[in-house]
Amino acid sequence: MAQHGLRERKKQATRRMIADVATGLFVARGFDAVTVAEIAEAAGVSKMTVFNYFPRKEDLYLDRHLDRLRELESVVRDRPAGEPVATAMRRYHHELLAAQHPLSGAIQGVLGFWTVLQSSPALMSRMVEQEHEIAEMLAGVLAEESGDEFAARLTANLLTATITTIFHTAVARIIAGDDVEQVRRDQVAVIDRAFDVLERGIGPGRDLHHSDG
Amino acid sequence: MAQHGLRERKKQATRRMIADVATGLFVARGFDAVTVAEIAEAAGVSKMTVFNYFPRKEDLYLDRHLDRLRELESVVRDRPAGEPVATAMRRYHHELLAAQHPLSGAIQGVLGFWTVLQSSPALMSRMVEQEHEIAEMLAGVLAEESGDEFAARLTANLLTATITTIFHTAVARIIAGDDVEQVRRDQVAVIDRAFDVLERGIGPGRDLHHSDG
DNA sequence: CAGAATTCTAGACCGAGTATAAAATTTGGT
């Protein structure tokens, strides 16, 4: 019952190796132009083994999803008692940005990442699906807390819409060729603007003057 | 250049016929258990013709998407000058509900519709993708209006989150076995609650007491 | 009715993903 025997270590290593080999091929030639058979051969492994680790071809590229899902869950679950979800999520996104985390979107690497992503409708579709899974997860956690299924789902969906918009905003600017450092600086305000709208609503009659830093 | 010659009429008829035959098979046996080849044979047509009309198998079932997209676009584009988007969208959804439109979600038929949908991950995935397309469309229209790319995208995503939540709420209750008439009555308040949150935000410090009717 | 344009068809083809059974490897107990 050794949870960390030779077997488990080898599996993790193999998994990483396959994903890395695949990513290399995708970056070089585009997602659709690379077949799973090729990946298997390049990784020195059988096709079945590839599908053994990654149920879909898209998961070879979007393999950080589960980590992200778990991290977002803990942001909500482990926030200080009584703190609004939006507050915790806002803080978390400022931290991502400060740490220059890839998921902040404001980092040089996203250009290559997004290029591959755009090279395949299937990949784009899978990413949208993953965003949907995030919303589902949040809805579940919030429903546990409040018991109000409808409010939980609404909050979860609005929250997800907010964070995907933040991410997409950074990516779009970097794709457009803006200076990464500049984008990174601007994202601070973007995050605050987005969460302000989430918290105060899109309706009229509010004061939206921001002294932009 | 006759836009309505025999050719065009036959094409529309064939398209409807194929979609209807396919839907019948899906309802009877589930989405994944029916192959495109079977659909083609049942419709008395070749496999290529099926893909000629419907680029993906999923589109055979979700073929109202383009209509919905266009309708939502006109809701935003053709709203009274100066009216907030949320107001127009709220009104539209009350109208859908009053007209007992399928897209209100509060109608007997959604049970069968959703059953088929749930029978296939591919179908669910495609629906999520279509919701994403709605958000993209709204973002485009709003960006044209305001010129503020970020605000447009944020509003579009929040708006989409709101309307999908409304729809899903009705569907979930009908799946759960609630009385359709009851759900339909309750949806009036659901729509208003959802748009109230969208307009006023999820933040604290607001009076959320509703006299539920 | 003739010829151009369009649509439909048949058939071969590709790649993702599944099923299965055998081969290779790790594990735990002795």
Next chain:
DNA sequence: ACCAAATTTTATACTCGGTCTAGAATTCTG
């Protein structure tokens, strides 16, 4: 160190969605 059980990997064959091609059938134009 060795054996037997459990697990992973492999080879192979298969299904199905989707594309490509060239030609047959149909509709349109004049």
